Amino acid sequence: FAFFNGKPRWVRQNPVTLSYALSPNNMISYLSSSDVQDIFRRAFSRWSAVIPVNFTEAETYESADIKIGFYRGDHGDGEPFDGVLGVLAHAFSPENGRFHLDAAESWAVDFKKDKSKAAVDLESVATHEIGHVLGLAHSSVKEAVMYPSLSPRTKKVDLRIDDVEGVQALYGSNPNFKFSSLQSENSYNHAVALD
Amino acid sequence: RILSNSVTVLTAASDVHNATWHDFERFLDAGRGSQVSGMSELKNYFHRFGYLPNSNFTDIFDTDFESALTLYQSKLSLPVTGRLDSDTISAIISPRCGVSDSSQRTALHATRR
Numbered sequence: 476f477a478f479f480n481g482k483p484r485w486v487r488q489n490p491v492t493l494s495y496a497l498s499p500n501n502m503i504s505y506l507s508s509s510d511v512q513d514i515f516r517r518a519f520s521r522w523s524a525v526i527p528v529n530f531t532e533a534e535t536y537e538s539a540d541i542k543i544g545f546y547r548g549d550h551g552d553g554e555p556f557d558g559v560l561g562v563l564a565h566a567f568s569p570e571n572g573r574f575h576l577d578a579a580e581s582w583a584v585d586f587k588k589d590k591s592k593a594a595v596d597l598e599s600v601a602t603h604e605i606g607h608v609l610g611l612a613h614s615s616v617k618e619a620v621m622y623p624s625l626s627p628r629t630k631k632v633d634l635r636i637d638d639v640e641g642v643q644a645l646y647g648s649n650p651n652f653k654f655s656s657l658q659s660e661n662s663y664n665h666a667v668a669l670d
Numbered sequence: 671r672i673l674s675n676s677v678t679v680l681t682a683a684s685d686v687h688n689a690t691w692h693d694f695e696r697f698l699d700a701g702r703g704s705q706v707s708g709m710s711e712l713k714n715y716f717h718r719f720g721y722l723p724n725s726n727f728t729d730i731f732d733t734d735f736e737s738a739l740t741l742y743q744s745k746l747s748l749p750v751t752g753r754l755d756s757d758t759i760s761a762i763i764s765p766r767c768g769v770s771d772s773s774q775r776t777a778l779h780a781t782r783r
Contacts, residue, residue: 554768561690565768595765603767613771615747623719623746624766 476621476641477612483569484610484645485528485540491646493572494533495519498544503582510584511597515543518601521632522609525639526646540570541608545578559593563625564600566607574604586628596630603631611641633657691715691763701753704731715762716742720772745771 485491497511512532519530533539549555554565556577566574576582576597583594599620606621614621616637625631634642636657694712706729713727713735721738736752743750748757 562768
C-alpha cells in the first residue's frame with residue numbers, strides 16, 4: 476500500500492463520520508438510481524467494516540463531504556476524461572472529497588445483463604476510488620483493490636490485506652474487524668474474473 | 671481478463687479498447703536506442719502517471735525513459751525487463767484510474783475547500 480505525499484487523511488472527532496452524495500445533475504441515464512445508490516452503499520460499507528469511519532448519505536449534495544458524479548471530457552478540474560476506457564475515474568485525496576467517474580464508459584451493475592465487451596464494473600471502480608478519497612495511493616499488489624488498473628468485465632470489490640493494512644495505518648482498526656474474515660471473501664474476485 | 675503474456679492477448683485487449691492507448695501496441699519489444707514515431711506520446715503517458723518528470727519528449731527510447739519504464743514495471747509488479755514487452759504493453763493499454771501512481775505527488779491538486 477502507499478499514501479499520498481504528506482499522508483493526508485480526514486481529521487474528525489471520533490468516531491469519524493463522512494457524508495456522501497451523488498450529483499443529481501451528473502448521473503448516467505441508463506443506470507437506475509437505486510442500483511447506483513446500492514452500489515455506493517456497498518462500496519462504502521466495505522471500507523467502514525475495517526476502519527472506525529462511518530459513511531452516511533448526505534441530505535443535500537452541497538453539504539456532502541464526498542461529492543460523486545459522472546462527467547464527460549473536460550469537466551473543470553484540470554484532469555479531462557478521455558472517452559471509452561483509458562482513464563475510468565479519479566478522486567481527490569483528503570479532505571477534498573471530489574470523486575469523478577468518466578460518463579463515457581459503459582458502466583455495468585450486472586455483467587449477466589450487460590454483455591458489452593467494454594463494460595466496466597461500477598462497484599469495483601467505486602471501491603477503488605473511495606480508497607483514494609480516504610487517503611490511499613496506488614498499490615503494487617495486483618490483487619489489491621488499490622492496484623491502478625482494472626480490465627473490462629472484471630469485478631474486484633473485496634478488500635485485500637494490503638488495502639486493509641494501508642487504510643488502518645491511517646484510521647486505525649474497526650474494533651469489530653477480524654483479518655480472518657478477508658480470506659473467504661477474496662475468492663469472489665477471482666471467480667468473477669474467470670467468469 | 672488480460673493475464674497472459676502472449677501477443678494474442680494484446681489483440682484481444684485491443685478489441686475492446688478505443689484509440690486512447692491502443693496505438694502503444696506498435697512499441698512492442700522496443701528497447702533502449704530505438705526510435706519509433708510516436709514514442710513521445712508514450713512518454714507523455716509515463717509523465718502523466720508520475721514516472722517521467724519532464725514534459726518535452728522525443729521519439730527516442732533513451733535512458734531516462736528506460737528508468738521510467740523499469741520503475742513502472744516494478745510499481746505494477748510486472749517482470750522488470752526495461753523493455754516494452756507484451757506484459758508491459760498489456761498493462762499500459764489496460765483501463766485504469768486517472769490518479770498518478772507516484773505517491774510523491776499529491777493526487778489531483780488536492781485542496782481543502
